[in-house]
Amino acid sequence: VCPELANTDVFDIVCNLAFGKQNPPTRAERAEKVRRSKFFSKYQGVAKQIIEVLLDKYAQNGIVEFEKRTILSQDPFTQIGTPKAIIRELGNIDEYEKLITEIEHELYNIA
Secondary structure (H helix, E strand, C coil), X not given: CCHHHCXXXXXXXXXXHHHCCCCCCEHHXXXXXXXXXHHHHCCCHHHHHHHHHHHHHHHHHCHHHHHCXXXXXXXXXXXXXXXXXXXXXXXXXXXXXXXXXXXXHHHHCCC
C-alpha cells in the first residue's frame, strides 16, 4: 500500500484504486465524523465511552478488527469491564451487534 494510504480504510483504498478517488479520508477522519454526528450525541455515560473506544480502535486498526467481538477483551475495554459486562451495558448481544452495524453505517455514510 502507498504510504499516503496507510491510515486509510480498505473501502477508500479500493475506491482509490478502482475510481481514482483523490484524497480519501483517513480512518481517524471517518471516526471523528461519527463523533460529531447526531447518532453519537444520543448516547451517554458508559455506552458513549464504549463507542468512543470502538471508534478509536477503528481509527487505529481498521474495520476488520473493529468487527471482531474479541476486541472487547483488549485495552482499554478491560478498564470498562469484562466483555460480558460491556455487552450487558448495551442491553444484550443483539443490541451490541446492532450498535456495531449502526456505527459502520455512520462511518460509511457519504452524505
